[in-house]
Amino acid sequence: MIASLKKLYDNRTSDKFATLTLPNGETIQFPMYSGSLGPDVIDISPLKKADLFTYDPGFVATASCSSAVTYIDGNKGELLYRGYPIEQLAEKTTFLQTCYLLYNGEMPTEAEFQTYRAEITRHTMVTQRMADFMKGFDSAAHPMAVMIAVVGALAAFNHEWTNVKSSRSRQKSAALLVAKMPTIAAMSYKYSIGHPFMYPQNSYGFAENFLYMMFATPCEPYRPDPILVKALNRIFILHADHEQNASTSTVRLSGSTNANPFACVSAGIASLWGPAHGGANEAVLKMLNEIGSPDNITAFIEEIKSGKSGRRLMGFGHRVYKNFDPRAHVMRNTCHQVLEHLKLEDDELFRIALELEKIALEDEYFVERKLYPNVDFYSGIVLRALNIPTTMFTAIFAIARTIGWVSHWNEQHTDPEFRIGRPRQLYLGSKKRDLK
Known part of the structure; x- marks a missing residue:
């Protein structure tokens, strides 16, 4: 520890x-x-x-705080979870091992991991009352809207684990959130397409279970493709935490009021839903669809370079990383593995993406400005290859980021400088005046 x-x-x-x-x-x-x-x-x-x-x-x-969870060096292109490089974690661990690391600070022993995995597995199912509650939403509701409401409502179904002063209560609520988030996300999707909910299978791993709940039906057996399970596992690991980003800061600010963990994570989901934060990979696919054909890439690149069209290059560069996004290295390899495995290299959208990637890595304009493809560029392509609808992209981001949110939320409750967040302002309004 x-x-x-x-x-x-x-x-x-x-x-x-x-x-x-x-x-x-x-x-x-x-x-x-x-x-x-x-x-x-x-x-x-x-x-x-x-x-x-x-x-x-x-x-x-x-x-805004002291933290020992995650470190980013934007100039070096380095991302560390509790000191471990993200590339090593994505290659050598499962998502649940990474979850244990982020929350507890050290990699688990085999016994510790089996105990942790059993606890997560035991809590993946939601109650029938929660399922009935979900049925009250409009079938056209965005999955993120449903998740904000349902995750916040978990406090009403798990009120015995809302004592933020108790480390045991914090640990339990954190495990509940990690366990139930993929179930809630998959149920929101199934409800939107009119399919029956598929309950989690205790014999499956975390990523495998999510794919099962998304795509299985009661009509026939379904076993997720191991290659696709591995790809999704990596997506979850790469998105598990990213220091004091907007949604994590939102969770921490909510947590500073001693709000219960379910409310805090619901606030984090709301922040993540913003297209400037969690919607980047969805925007990548929209851009690729707008390009329309590999034959249009040259004209598109020239429009970007001129800056006159108002069109934006999505999935390239990063506010924090001034070098190559370290997560993109891992996701690029995974992307090519998935496309090859599914024999999708000739799919027109993927051909556009691969040609755009090639140009960005070689063209002087992109290289000089360090506009390298980031993790969102590749993850959007992989999620589409996995047949995940674009409305679920940010929901998958939320599943992954939940462990980061609860790790920071738990950490702030052990901080000796813990206090309610209260930013100040530069006031530019009217000076004091009297009514006449």
């Missing part, structure tokens, strides 16, 4: 300071802390004594 955040906090020391000189000549000193990795961080809390605060739209230069 990794050292508690409190212990890590207690060992934090500072022998460096930054000094701010105010217009009146007063100076304020700020401690500078060094993390185990990454740049130094300036502690700006002394500003409170001077009745000052910083202005940082989008929090692009603000560390």
Whole structure:
């Protein structure tokens, strides 16, 4: 088990300071802390004594918390879960092993993993009352809308596990969320197409079970293709966590109020639903469909380069990674394996994608700007090859990211600096005035 955040906090020391000189000549000193990795961080809390605060739209230069879960080095193109490179985890572990690592801090022993797997498996099914509750939605409802409501409603069905002050309660609710999320997602899909719900099979693995619940019917036996199971397992691992992104920050901000875990994760799903966050791989497929044919790629590229058409290049570059997205390396190999296995290399949409990938990796315009294909470019292609409808893309993202959300949520409750989130603002409205 990794050292508690409190212990890590207690060992934090500072022998460096930054000094701010105010217009009146007063100076304020700020401690500078060094993390185990990454740049130094300036502690700006002394500003409170001077009745000052910083202005940082989008929090692009603000560390909102201390964390020991995930580390990103955007310049190196590096992503570490609890210190382990994402490439190694995607190659050598299952999703549930990665879940255990993210929540507990260390890879499980065989005995620990079997206990954890059994707990997740035992809680994959939802109650009949929950299934009946889901039937109240319009059949045309987006799966993410259903998931926001149903996950939030889990607090009404599991109220005995909403005590955020209890580490046992937090562990139990985290396991329940990881276990039930794929079941809820698959049920939302089945309901939208008018098919009966397929309940989870305890003999199946995590990714295998999800494919079963998505595509099996009561009419005939169904066993997911092992190659496709492996591909989905990798998608889940690659999307399990990504440091303090928008949805994780949303979960943490909700958690700072001591809200129950089901409400916090529901808020995270709502944040993820935003097309600027969780909808990128869906946008990739939309772009490929708009291109229409491999013959149109050259014209499309020229439009992008000119910047006059207003069209956007989706699935390339990344706000954090200034180098190649490390997840994309893994997903690229998986993408080609799946297309070859399913003999889809001649599918027109996939031909467009592969030709666009080739150009982006060789064209000087893309190389100079480091507009490399990112994980969303490849994951969207793989999910389509798996016959996953685009409306489910973000739902699958939510299934994967649940473990990241609950790991950060649990961590913040062990943080000695835990307090309610309360950002400030730069007020630009009217000055005080009187009614006449």
